[in-house]
Every structure is written in C-alpha cells, then in structure tokens.
Amino acid sequence: GAGVSQSPSNKVTEKGKDVELRCDPISGHTALYWYRQSLGQGLEFLIYFQGNSAPDKSGLPSDRFSAERTGGSVSTLTIQRTQQEDSAVYLCASVPGVWGTGPEAFFGQGTRLTVV
C-alpha cells in the first residue's frame, strides 16, 4: 500500500494477557516510531528505530513493553501482562530519513487497544 498500515485496527484483551501490535511502514522509509495516545491526551513517544542503529527505547513506560523491527521494515510492539492503564490508541509513523531536517512523518491509523 501507499501508506503506513497498522493491524489490528481494534483489539480488546483481558487484563494479564499479552498483545502484539503490528506496523507496516512505507517501503524505503528508514525511521519508524511508536506512540501512545490516551483518550483526549497528546501523543506519548514510546520507541524510535532508525536504520540499523540501536533503537531509542527511552519512552517505553515499563519492561512489559517491547518492540522490534525486522529487516528494517515491519515492526511489532508487544505488551506483556496487559493492564487497564495500557488502554489507548497506539500509533506508528515512518519517515524517509531523519525527521526535522526536511522529511515529513507519515502516521498510520492506529490500533485501539482496550484492556478489560
């Protein structure tokens, strides 16, 4: 596709279960971001991948959160032992280079996670 694709679009899970969220960035984009947005709130940075460099994980809220990016393309965000406070929309963005120096960021539609 032409844009950033995220799946699933909606996910309802029971407290304590693990979930995996997927992001397919735009082909050729070297940078990939994950964000979390709670209802009525701004975007909270989670993790950043740039090419083959080590990811910046400084935004991950706890060790229950992890992410990987395979082959410099698809990324998976995993949340273990989900808690109700994990309920939010998880957004992925890709950038064809280093953001802030010219290239723009393209966002997916997000995955709405509800922990019951």
Next chain:
Amino acid sequence: LAKTTQPISMDSYEGQEVNITCSHNNIATNDYITWYQQFPSQGPRFIIQGYKTKVTNEVASLFIPADRKSSTLSLPRVSLSDTAVYYCLVPNNDYKLSFGAGTTVTVRA
C-alpha cells in the same frame, strides 16, 4: 524547556481565516518547523513544513519571521471539516517528534 508553545484552543466560523501562532524560542539552526493536523480517531496528518519566510500549499500557509522564534499557521476560509487538533513541531536537535497538547480548533456554522 518546552520546545513549542501554542494556544490550547481557538474558535472560528465557517469561511473565516484561522491563524495559529506557535512560539519556539529555542529553535536550532537546522530545524524545520512542521505542522500536523489530527482528527478524532485518526493519526496525525502532515499539513505544512517550512524553514523561513513563507510557505504555501493547497491546504495552508506558514509564515516564519526572520528570527524563526515563532511561526504562524494560516488556514484560509475554514469549513466545519477543519475542526481538529493542530500541532506545531520543532525538533530542537531531538528526533523524537515531541507532540505537545496542540491547538484545538473548533469551526462553527
């Protein structure tokens, strides 16, 4: 220090021009200024980006004074569908795309 400061909300009517000013006093020499728009239940969407003076596209104009410590997003003749949150972003040597609270623009009939 906050990277950017913008009004929390603005109200307007259909057909009017909306101007949102963002302050970024600590902007770095190589930084571009980028604006995004977000509708409810959607990811942010790029609107416009600029480095200096004026940039115009089919959606908006961006005015940047010579000192680059602020910028103004101008939305001409807004419609109800322009109701959204608008974010001003400046990297300031940080690649994390830090989104603040943004400006909630409400367009009324």
